[in-house]
Amino acid sequence: MALNNTYDAHHARPVQARPVQQETAVGAGAQILLLSLLGPAIGMGTAGWLTGLTFAFATWAVLSRALHRSRLPSFGPANRVTLGRATLVGGVTALVADSFRSAPPVSLLVGLTAVALILDGVDGKVARRTGTCSPLGARFDMEVDAFLILVLSVYVATDLGPWVLLIGGMRYVFVAAARVWPWLTTPLPPSTARKTVAALQGVLLLLAGADLLPRPANTGVVLLALGLLVWSFGRDVLWLWRTSREAGTAGAAGTGDPGTPVPELVAR
Secondary structure, eight states, X not given: OTTTEEEETTTTEEEEHHXXXXXXXHHHHHHHHHHHHHHHHHTOOHHHHHHHHHHHHXXXXXXXXXXXXXXXXXXXXXXXXXXXXXXXXXXXXXXXXXXXXSOOOHHHHHHHHHHHHXXXXXXXXXXXXXXXXXHHHHHHHHHHHHHHHHHHHHHHHHXXXXXXXXXXXXXXXXXXXXXXXXXXXXXOOOOHHHHHXXXXXXXXXXXXXXXXXXXXXXXXXXHHHXXXXXXXXXXXXXXXXXXXXXXXXXXXXXXXXXXXXXXXXXXX
16 A cells, blocks of 8 residues: 555545545546547548547646646546547547548537537536535646647648647647746736637637638638637736836845845745
8 A cells, every 4th residue: 555655745635646646547448449540531641640648648748747646635536537538539639630631521520529618618617516626627728728729720721821830839839928927927817808809719719610700701710719819918927027126126126226126926
């Protein structure tokens, strides 16, 4: 038992490490199973297979490492829902990678994406109702959402042009910028508008990718998505900049040194 357990000082009880890690392996297995069902059915090429397998193993590796570091006492029902969404996103990723060889079945791509988007509203509710909210679960949910938007933007960009990639890449540019300007990592206040804009990205990109509208209409839909995203990011960046300036002014006033940053800001 000593090899299977680690001790969680925060919860004051033993953490069953092995069962938690095994659930990530089950998730990877489910992604590979989905790929093995999709591949022969649609005649998936090498790019689709390799991309799907890479996604499955990368998800397993990253999530296993995160679970080991967080030392959660259990994987939790909400994370299982998110893992199910990740499985569907892996299937969408494989289809999009294969689309560079031949057009994928649009109905299949739309179906997998639609279910993944619907489940996005489920895992949060499950976490709150079961009392299993955690920083890891929130981050896992966010990363799955962000990657799905990136994949959808790649798919739509093949028809409308590379400018669509701005939608999928904006969040990753923000993360990269935060390494240069640490004030961007300051926690943002809750915002219904931010959540709404984030949810609309997947819906609008899916609408454009479903090929239901004329090309000009699809362009308008994607421009709307991009405009909303730029507004949302711009508003948050402005708030973060003002907050950092106010915190810096308060810190300088308290220390008498105009160049001394606020300790809390540095810690973040």
